[in-house]
Amino acid sequence: MDLAVILTYRCSSRCSMCHVWKHPTQPEAEVTPATLAKVPGGFDFINLTGGEPTLRRDLPEIVDLLHPKACKLEISTNGLHADRLVPLVEKYPDIKVRISIEGFGETNDSIRGEPGGYEKKIATLDRLIAAGGQDLGFATTFQDENSDEIVGLYRLTQEKGVEFATSALHNGYQFFKSDNGQYDRVRVARKGEDLVTEMLKSTSVKTWFRAYLNLGLIRKILGQRRLMPCTAGTDFAFIDPWSDVYACNVRPDLLMGNLVEQSWEEILHGETADEHRRKVAACPQNCWMVGSARTAMRHPRYAKLPKWEPLRWVLANKLRVSLGVRIPFERYVDYGDVHQGEEIPRRVSYLEDRGERQPLPKESTRYAEFDQGFFNR
């Protein structure tokens, strides 16, 4: 169904919850258009992500190459480089662009280490709207520092007529982070309830199902089991900047092959991929990121349709909200089953040291700093 291509680990943001920017790839080592030409057509979604994908000078060439291979091509961006996005949206108005934003003003700028970032993102979104973009939106990661602003951000997207995607803090090798976690899980999860309720008031069917995605996020925040099993390596996969193909972006042990050395078919149908799918079926991580959640919600045979469980939940709770009845969250989420884990150290904003920052290392240390022991915090 879905493929994510991590085009680069270079990034112009300095997020506290993702340290990709500390481990930039060298441009000449990054996956090339010739290698990406080996990706077959017929995907539901292909997501171009990073790092910051707009830092790739050959992004227009990559978009030309991959746009015909998916029903929907997405660019996940920090939105700081509008000049590189506008021509792409003018050429392909149906391209999906999600701009990462973590709150209003200083909240965003501090979490993401982006001086003036909030204002730039709003300006970028407005320019993309003016350029004729048909599938634009913001994407926000739930965390202690912004949980009071999430509903406000959602309302902002409604005013602008764009989409609102959410995620929660995760650890993973792709983020070079193993100490992400909530300081106050219950408080942040309760804020998620407000967003779920607000989304079910919408007239957009897509937004109702996004409410269900946020129900899954509440469980993730509380450290509980996924709403539905993960299908990494079967329904979605990741290509990293070195052309390595992984079942997911969290576990570095789920490497299925390399697209320079092998064909897509060899990777997908190889013994390694089969072995990793068995590991996925028993995976204890309980991630709930959009890639793993969206695919899990979709019908295995009719990918445009949802599975029965999310459909039933959406119908029941849309009706409740329409009648002014409170959603009985306690039926779906056990607030007595909170996995607090060890005390989480506060994440550091990199905003202040921007001027004094040392040059980034020339070569990535790859996964050297990654500590798998902290996965589940």
Ligand code: SF4
């Ligand atoms: S639940 Fe396991 S297999 Fe699925 S995305 Fe998370 S780490 Fe990967």
